Amino acid sequence: MSDTTALTQKLQSFLNTDDVFEDGARVISDLGVPSPLFAMLREIDETILERSLVFASGQTSVHLTAAGRRLRGFTAVSAASAIDETIIGQTISREEPGTLDMAFALMSGIFDAADRVTVRSLPPEPFGGSGERGVPAADLMDIWEVAASDTPVDMTGTAIERFLKTNAAGIAAMLHVSGGEVVNSEGDIAPLEKIWADQASDFIAAQTALSKTPDAQKMMSLDGVMADDTSVTVVVADDDIALLAHDPAQLGKLHRTWQAIFS
Amino acid sequence: MVVDELDTLLSNCAECRTIAFADLSTQMILVTDTASTLPREALDRLCKQAAASLGLNGQTVLGEKPGQMAVLADKSTVNVFLRATEEPDDVLCCVCAPDVDLTKFVADATACVNRISSGQSE
Numbered sequence: 486m487s488d489t490t491a492l493t494q495k496l497q498s499f500l501n502t503d504d505v506f507e508d509g510a511r512v513i514s515d516l517g518v519p520s521p522l523f524a525m526l527r528e529i530d531e532t533i534l535e536r537s538l539v540f541a542s543g544q545t546s547v548h549l550t551a552a553g554r555r556l557r558g559f560t561a562v563s564a565a566s567a568i569d570e571t572i573i574g575q576t577i578s579r580e581e582p583g584t585l586d587m588a589f590a591l592m593s594g595i596f597d598a599a600d601r602v603t604v605r606s607l608p609p610e611p612f613g614g615s616g617e618r619g620v621p622a623a624d625l626m627d628i629w630e631v632a633a634s635d636t637p638v639d640m641t642g643t644a645i646e647r648f649l650k651t652n653a654a655g656i657a658a659m660l661h662v663s664g665g666e667v668v669n670s671e672g673d674i675a676p677l678e679k680i681w682a683d684q685a686s687d688f689i690a691a692q693t694a695l696s697k698t699p700d701a702q703k704m705m706s707l708d709g710v711m712a713d714d715t716s717v718t719v720v721v722a723d724d725d726i727a728l729l730a731h732d733p734a735q736l737g738k739l740h741r742t743w744q745a746i747f748s
Numbered sequence: 749m750v751v752d753e754l755d756t757l758l759s760n761c762a763e764c765r766t767i768a769f770a771d772l773s774t775q776m777i778l779v780t781d782t783a784s785t786l787p788r789e790a791l792d793r794l795c796k797q798a799a800a801s802l803g804l805n806g807q808t809v810l811g812e813k814p815g816q817m818a819v820l821a822d823k824s825t826v827n828v829f830l831r832a833t834e835e836p837d838d839v840l841c842c843v844c845a846p847d848v849d850l851t852k853f854v855a856d857a858t859a860c861v862n863r864i865s866s867g868q869s870e
Contacts, residue, residue, distance in 0.1 A: 676812070680810060680811065684808075684809065685810070687809075688800075688809055688810045691800040692801070695800060696822070697825075698822055701823060702822065702823070703820065703821065703822050704821045705818070705819070705820050706819040706821075707801065707809075707810050707811055707818050708815055708817035708818070708819075709813075709815065709817075710810060710811025710812060710814070710815045711811050711813075712812045712813065717811045736851070736854075737849070740821060740826070740850050743821060744823075744847070747823065748846060
């Protein structure tokens with residue numbers, strides 16, 4: 486193997502003890518961190534010898550062939566959704582932009598909203614001709630503009646800032662108060678400002694007084710308490726307080742994210 | 749029997765530790781699951797938390813109208829409080845582990861409290 490950088494990275498990855506496995510498959514994206522598309526392209530970019538990679542989320546999986554840091558093509562898809570499967574068996578090529586579009590539609594269509602994505606690396610399946618090399622993962626990142634918002638969530642900042650960034654897409658409005666000052670806001674914050682001015686202090690004080698662990702960080706959600714049936718969640722972390730308005734259906738994800746970040 | 753409903757809900761969720769059925773108008777726990785070992789003081793506090801989260805007598809504690817459900821989470825515990833749809837004072841108080849699947853548990857618990865409140869469990 487002449488690519489010593491890749492070999493070094495691969496050996497380094499063997500030393501990584503932080504990997505999480507689910508049913509024998511390695512978790513590469515959890516609660517959108519990093520974004521599923523970024524995570525999958527990174528796996529392809531780390532694949533030197535030809536392998537069959539199986540990306541999965543829940544009961545849905547995509548089998549593809551990767552080699553030399555390139556995506557060669559897809560070999561199978563198990564998806565209940567209406568995915569265009571004409572890309573299966575075709576070599577991904579810059580000379581045929583349609584294959585790039587279909588590959589993007591397939592991967593983002595299946596995995597963009599996935600809470601968790603896993604990967605298995607299996608022996609390669611027969612695919613295409615030997616001269617059909619596919620497209621480098623690094624080029625796909627450029628072509629598909631997997632940058633900025635699609636790169637891993639910025640893990641700098643306070644826990645509450647990471648929580649807000651991770652859930653930005655599922656929050657209708659947000660008011661972040663630190664040390665008594667509003668430091669950030671998003672969406673239609675007028676109802677949240679009213680809650681902050683009239684109710685939040687009493688609510689937090691009452692809950693703190695009743696808590697077994699008064700000083701602990703907390704997430705408190707009230708379902709459907711706004712006139713339009715949206716829910717309100719209050720996150721308390723030391724001197725930081727965030728008020729969120731969100732669809733009630735987001736509660737499960739907000740809670741999982743909160744546990745992942747604050748526990 | 750109400751206690752059977754509570755026991756069934758508890759047995760269907762490995763992450764659920766205690767379930768109690770309460771009357772918010774009197775702020776009293778009426779029934780707990782049979783395996784519950786929570787002392788009376790802890791049950792009283794649970795009931796007060798339900799009142800402080802959902803509100804009493806149509807009171808709005810946070811937002812623009814009274815809540816049907818409240819979730820209070822810290823690192824070690826997730827408390828879930830659920831009103832019955834037709835009887836706002838009938839409330840299920842649940843103590844769960846942090847890794848509870850809220851989406852599934854809330855769906856099961858909502859059906860449970862509505863069955864209890866409407867008398868279907870008797």
